[in-house]
Amino acid sequence: MTNDIRLSSRDLEHIAQERVVETLSRPSLSYWQDAWIRLKGNRRALISLYIVIALLAFTLIGPLLWSVDPSVQDLDQISQPPGVDRRATLVAPHVPWHGGEAETAAVDGLRIVGAANSQAVRLAWDPIPGAVRGYRIYRNIFPIGPEKAYGLPLVMSIAGTWYEDLLDLKPRDYYYTVVGLDEHGVELPDAETIEVTLPRVITIDEARGRGLIAADATPQLGDPVTLALHPLGTDALGRDLLARLMHGARVSLFIGIVAPFLYVMIGVAYGAMAGFIGGRTDAVLMRFADFVVALPFLLFMILFKVMFGLGAGESGIVPMLIAMVILSWPATSRLVRGQILSIREEGYIGASRLLGAATPYLVMRHMIPNTMGVILVTLTFAVPSAIFTEAFLSFIGMGVAPPTPSWGSMCNEGIKTMLTTPHELLFPAILISITVLAFNLLGDGLRDALDARMRSRE
Amino acid sequence: MFRYTLKRLVQGLITVWFIATATFGAMHLVPGDPLSGEKAASAEIQANLRAKYGLDKPVLQQYFVYLGNIARGDFGISFTQKNREVNDIIREHFPVSATMGLLAILFAGAGGVLWGALTALFRNRLPDVIIMFLVILGISVPSFVMAALGQLSLVKLNAFFGATVLPVGGWGTVRHMLVPSLVLGLGTMAYLTRLMRSSMLEIVNADFIRTAKAKGLPAARIFSKHQLRNASLPVVTVLGPAIAAITTGGFVVELVFAIPGLGRYFVQAVQQLDYTVIMGTTVFYGAFLVFMVIAVDLVYGLIDPRVRLQ
Numbered sequence: 001m002t003n004d005i006r007l008s009s010r011d012l013e014h015i016a017q018e019r020v021v022e023t024l025s026r027p028s029l030s031y032w033q034d035a036w037i038r039l040k041g042n043r044r045a046l047i048s049l050y051i052v053i054a055l056l057a058f059t060l061i062g063p064l065l066w067s068v069d070p071s072v073q074d075l076d077q078i079s080q081p082p083g084v085d086r087r088a089t090l091v092a093p094h095v096p097w098h099g100g101e102a103e104t105a106a107v108d109g110l111r112i113v114g115a116a117n118s119q120a121v122r123l124a125w126d127p128i129p130g131a132v133r134g135y136r137i138y139r140n141i142f143p144i145g146p147e148k149a150y151g152l153p154l155v156m157s158i159a160g161t162w163y164e165d166l167l168d169l170k171p172r173d174y175y176y177t178v179v180g181l182d183e184h185g186v187e188l189p190d191a192e193t194i195e196v197t198l199p200r201v202i203t204i205d206e207a208r209g210r211g212l213i214a215a216d217a218t219p220q221l222g223d224p225v226t227l228a229l230h231p232l233g234t235d236a237l238g239r240d241l242l243a244r245l246m247h248g249a250r251v252s253l254f255i256g257i258v259a260p261f262l263y264v265m266i267g268v269a270y271g272a273m274a275g276f277i278g279g280r281t282d283a284v285l286m287r288f289a290d291f292v293v294a295l296p297f298l299l300f301m302i303l304f305k306v307m308f309g310l311g312a313g314e315s316g317i318v319p320m321l322i323a324m325v326i327l328s329w330p331a332t333s334r335l336v337r338g339q340i341l342s343i344r345e346e347g348y349i350g351a352s353r354l355l356g357a358a359t360p361y362l363v364m365r366h367m368i369p370n371t372m373g374v375i376l377v378t379l380t381f382a383v384p385s386a387i388f389t390e391a392f393l394s395f396i397g398m399g400v401a402p403p404t405p406s407w408g409s410m411c412n413e414g415i416k417t418m419l420t421t422p423h424e425l426l427f428p429a430i431l432i433s434i435t436v437l438a439f440n441l442l443g444d445g446l447r448d449a450l451d452a453r454m455r456s457r458e
Numbered sequence: 459m460f461r462y463t464l465k466r467l468v469q470g471l472i473t474v475w476f477i478a479t480a481t482f483g484a485m486h487l488v489p490g491d492p493l494s495g496e497k498a499a500s501a502e503i504q505a506n507l508r509a510k511y512g513l514d515k516p517v518l519q520q521y522f523v524y525l526g527n528i529a530r531g532d533f534g535i536s537f538t539q540k541n542r543e544v545n546d547i548i549r550e551h552f553p554v555s556a557t558m559g560l561l562a563i564l565f566a567g568a569g570g571v572l573w574g575a576l577t578a579l580f581r582n583r584l585p586d587v588i589i590m591f592l593v594i595l596g597i598s599v600p601s602f603v604m605a606a607l608g609q610l611s612l613v614k615l616n617a618f619f620g621a622t623v624l625p626v627g628g629w630g631t632v633r634h635m636l637v638p639s640l641v642l643g644l645g646t647m648a649y650l651t652r653l654m655r656s657s658m659l660e661i662v663n664a665d666f667i668r669t670a671k672a673k674g675l676p677a678a679r680i681f682s683k684h685q686l687r688n689a690s691l692p693v694v695t696v697l698g699p700a701i702a703a704i705t706t707g708g709f710v711v712e713l714v715f716a717i718p719g720l721g722r723y724f725v726q727a728v729q730q731l732d733y734t735v736i737m738g739t740t741v742f743y744g745a746f747l748v749f750m751v752i753a754v755d756l757v758y759g760l761i762d763p764r765v766r767l768q
Contacts, residue, residue, distance in 0.1 A: 291476040294748050296702070299740045302728050303484045388600060395602045396709060396725050408600075415606050415714070419613070429603040437598035 035373070038449035045445020051438040055431075059249040066231075070243040071403050074228055076202060076210070078170070079421040082233040082241075085171075088200040090207060090223045094119050099162035110178050110192040113162070117201040121165040123176055123194070130188055131180025134159045138177040139167075141420070144193050150177040157181055171200035202227075235410070235424050236417055245427060248405035251317060255390045256435070259324040260382035266325065267332025268375055272363060274333065275340030286337065289330035297327055301389065302398050320399055324386060332378050339371040373450030380443035384436040391432050407432050463756060470748045477744035478528055481737050482521055533738030538730045544738035547723060552742075554629055555712070555719035559704050561639035566646035566700065571690050573647070574654020578689075579681070581659065589651065596648025601641075601707045605714035608641040627716035638715045642707055646700045650693055658689040694758050698751035705743065 029037070039045055076088070097113075097120070113122040123137070135158050140151025154165055165176070174196050180188040202225060207213050212225045219225075232241040274285040304323035305316055343349065343366070352362060387407075393399030394408030395415075402409060407428040414425030508514045512523060527534065533544035573593075577586040612626045624633050661667065662685065670680045709721035720739060727735035 291473055294473040294744065295477055295480060296705075296740065296744045296747055299724070299743055300480075300484070302725075303481065303736065303740060305728075384598075391600050392602070392710065395600075396713060398725070398728065411600070411602060415602070418606055418610065425603070425606060429600065432600055433595075433598045433603070436600075437594060440594075440597060 031373075035446075035449040039445055042445040042448060044441050045449070048438040048441040048445065051434065052442060055249065055253065055435055055438070059246060059253055062246040062249075063243070066242055066246065068240045068243040070239060070247040070405055072240070073238040074210075074230070074234055074240070075238050076200075076206075076227050077230060077234050078238040079236050079417060079424065080230060080234045081421060081423045082231060084233075085200075086227040086229065087224050088202045088207075088227055089117075090204050090219055090221055090225060091117065091119060091201040092221055093203045093205065094166075097122055097162075097164045099124070099160055110176070110194045112194065112196060116196050116198055118169045118171045118198050119166075119201050119203075121169065121174070121176070121196060121198065122162070123165065123178070124162040125178050125192065127161055128178075128180035128188065128190070128192075130182055132183045133157060133181035133185045135161070136179045136181055136187060137163050137165075138179070139165065140175045140177070141172065142175070143195075144175055144177060148191070150179070150191070150193075151175065157185070169198060171198050173197050200227075232427055233421075233423050235413060236421075241424070241427060244405040244410060245407070245431060248407050248410055248428065249431070251400050251404065251406035252387055252390055252408070252432070253435070255317065255321060255324070256383050256387035259321050259328070259386045260379055262321075263325045263329040264332045264375060264379045264382060267329040268336050268368070268371070270329060271333035271336030271338075272340050272367060272371075275337035276344065276359070276363060276367070278341075278344075282337070286334070289333055292327065293330045295327060297389075300327055301393060305393075305398055317400060317404075320390065320393060324389065328382070328386075332375070332382075335374060335378060336371055339374055340367055343367050343370050373446075377443055377447045377450060380439055380446050383439040384443075387432065387435055387439075459759070462759075466752045466755065470752050473748050474741070474745045475525075477748075478525065478741050479521075481740045481744075482524055485733055485737055486517060486520075528741060533742070534734040536732055536735050538727075538732045538735075544734050547735060548720065548738065548742055551718055551720040551723050554717060555705070555708050555721055558635060558639050558642060558711070558717065558719060559701070559708060561635055562643035562646070562704050562708075563697070563701065565640050565643035566650055566704070567693065567697070569643070569647040570650025571654055571686070571693060573651040575658055575681075575686055575689070577651065577655045578658030578662070590655075593648040593651050596644050597652075601645060602710045602714065604641050604644055605638075605711050608637050609714060612637055629717045629719075634717075638711050638717060642704055642711045645707065646704055650696070650700070653692055653696060654689060657692045658685065661685060661688055664688075691758075691762050694754065694761060698754040701750045701754075702747050705747065 039049075077084075077086075110123065110125040113124045116122065125135075128135070136156055137154045137158065138150030138152060139154050140149065142149075142151070144150060154167060155163060175193055176196065177191050177193045179191045182188055202212070204213075204219055204221075207219070207225050210228070212227065213219050230240045230242065232245065235241055235244065270285065270289070274282045274289075301320070301323050304326070305319055308316060308319040308322075349362060349366060352366060357365070390399055390406065391408030391411065394401075394406050395412045397412065400406040400409050402413070410428035411425055411432070414422075414428060418425050505514070512520060515523070531545070533548070536542040536544060536547065573589050577589045580586045609626055612624055615624065616622050616626070624637055628634055666688075667680060667684055670684050675683075705721070708719060709725060711717065712719040712722040713725065720743075724736070724739045724743075726732075727739065
């Protein structure tokens with residue numbers, strides 16, 4: 001059976017395209033645009049991003065707004081928690097006291113002579129029967145409980161029945177205890193305790209010297225003055241905590257951001273080289289990286305500090321940076337090598353090579369951009385660990401040393417007064433925690449946004 | 459298996475050699491020498507001391523002597539403590555660190571698996587939210603702050619009972635060890651909880667779980683026998699790095715709680731520039747970590763037959 005197929009010339013003409021066969025339903029997005037949209041959808045990551053920006057502003061712009069020198073001591077306000085009463089009263093300069101009692105015993109026993117204030121406390125007491133060897137005087141900042149912990153012994157034995165306390169007085173409550181000593185120098189069982197609330201005072205000369213009153217003003221004794229403002233209080237040396245936190249953030253964030261940046265870059269270069277060249281070179285390079293990984297990290301950080309000839313008390317931001325870079329690159333290099341190895345087998349690399357692309361072009365144009373997501377995520381996760389390392393080293397006295405503030409060294413100083421003035425430890429510790437938390441959550445968000453394969457299952 | 463073990467051990471030895479060499483190199487790049495800080499030493503005494511410690515020999519010869527000594531397990535004599543061998547120091551203080559580290563690992567491992575399993579079980583419900591919040595805290599708060607807070611809570615606890623329930627510092631009895639080990643393990647515990655949670659969620663839809671359900675096994679049995687066991691495998695893999703993290707974290711805990719461990723000793727040695735102790739401790743810790751990682755890998759191969767050791 002045969003079929004006659006007749007074709008006219010019309011049948012061979014082009015059919016006019018009537019409709020668009022394929023349309024893109026959505027605008028085409030680049031990898032980074034897509035990642036940004038996904039990151040914006042992640043509330044936790046976005047908040048973390050804002051926190052990171054706020055921290056950078058705190059460090060970079062903060063000192064411009066709050067231009068207090070972090071190393072200046074305010075001796076009137078030592079270890080002050082934030083929000084204390086800053087009013088002080090002007091008094092005459094201190095005159096040594098020799099026990100001449102202005103008023104005779106209106107009250108029996110232990111009493112305060114004159115006005116007790118943060119300049120001096122004058123105690124007088126009636127002779128205690130049996131106190132042959134004189135008296136011992138204690139001062140405590142806590143009320144005396146049944147365990148009879150009298151606190152700091154101000155004087156071990158004094159013959160007279162008066163004492164003037166000038167030692168490091170703060171505007172707060174004190175509990176003075178006088179104990180008689182028997183003929184063997186042993187404390188008698190009975191003790192007298194008196195509670196004193198000290199108002200804050202300052203002499204006119206001191207107030208003028210600190211710029212609290214104008215040089216041409218004629219202040220009267222008893223006038224109130226307001227001491228310098230410390231929004232977050234002061235540390236044990238009377239330095240402004242806010243200014244120190246801002247300047248400390250410079251060190252902490254500098255090391256926390258620059259060190260990871262440098263070692264991730266080195267790791268990328270090393271890993272890309274190993275992954276691209278492959279073969280024996282790759283094996284040798286990676287074996288070396290394995291060795292460096294095996295070095296006990298913190299021990300070597302400390303060794304490096306010794307190596308740079310820095311003693312325990314010297315500040316070593318740059319040695320710390322170098323040591324961190326030298327010891328931390330292998331993890332990134334291994335990651336990047338793995339990525340490069342898998343990308344190398346992709347079709348588009350072969351196609352590009354077929355079109356005559358040279359190796360540097362392949363690496364720069366295809367391989368590095370395609371690993372950029374992984375690199376960025378690594379970088380974000382490296383920041384908190386670098387901040388931790390800095391804080392840890394400064395804490396054990398091997399990192400940034402005083403007077404340079406860093407969050408770690410501030411924690412180190414603050415932990416000594418943890419029980420009485422916890423704010424000195426709390427503020428830097430909170431800042432470290434917030435920073436680490438923000439970078440961790442941002443890293444999680446970036447990982448979810450940038451790399452579908454690494455997406456966390458949460 | 460045997461060949462693999464042998465290969466790993468040889469690799470480990472080479473790594474230890476590398477650590478020893480790096481330590482030696484680092485210490486010899488230090489400006490000055492261990493004796494330059496000695497007080498009141500005349501030139502003759504200095505020369506004699508140099509001869510005694512072998513510091514007058516060429517660097518290469520010193521290096522080989524050093525390697526030979528390490529191979530024999532001899533780390534030399536302390537520079538700052540008279541007549542004290544580094545080996546004695548390690549022998550005396552390392553067991554303390556190791557005990558604390560072991561307890562911390564136990565805390566971290568048990569806690570991590572338990573909390574991780576709980577969060578996965580109560581996914582997106584209140585227990586999950588609370589535990590994950592604590593986990594984030596555990597990851598973000600530095601170890602020294604944890605240690606300080608731990609000590610502070612001990613003070614409060616003892617004050618509350620009016621007696622020393624748990625000592626605030628020192629070492630000796632189990633009561634001394636409890637809180638420092640817990641503090642030391644917290645960071646790792648947080649990390650393990652996260653890991654455990656994601657690995658639990660990963661296998662919750664696995665085929666073998668469905669099979670077990672289809673067989674009609676009770677839910678508790680599926681959870682304990684199938685889910686928990688399989689999900690805790692990844693926890694074993696990170697135990698190696700966790701041991702490293704816990705040993706270094708031990709420094710801080712030892713400092714804060716006044717525990718006579720090797721970490722505290724090391725920090726002290728660095729502050730006093732006690733060269734032999736620094737070098738000995740570094741090499742010792744390095745070797746310890748290298749072989750711990752190898753041991754963990756081998757154990758993992760035994761637990762999980764799917765992992766082929768080659």
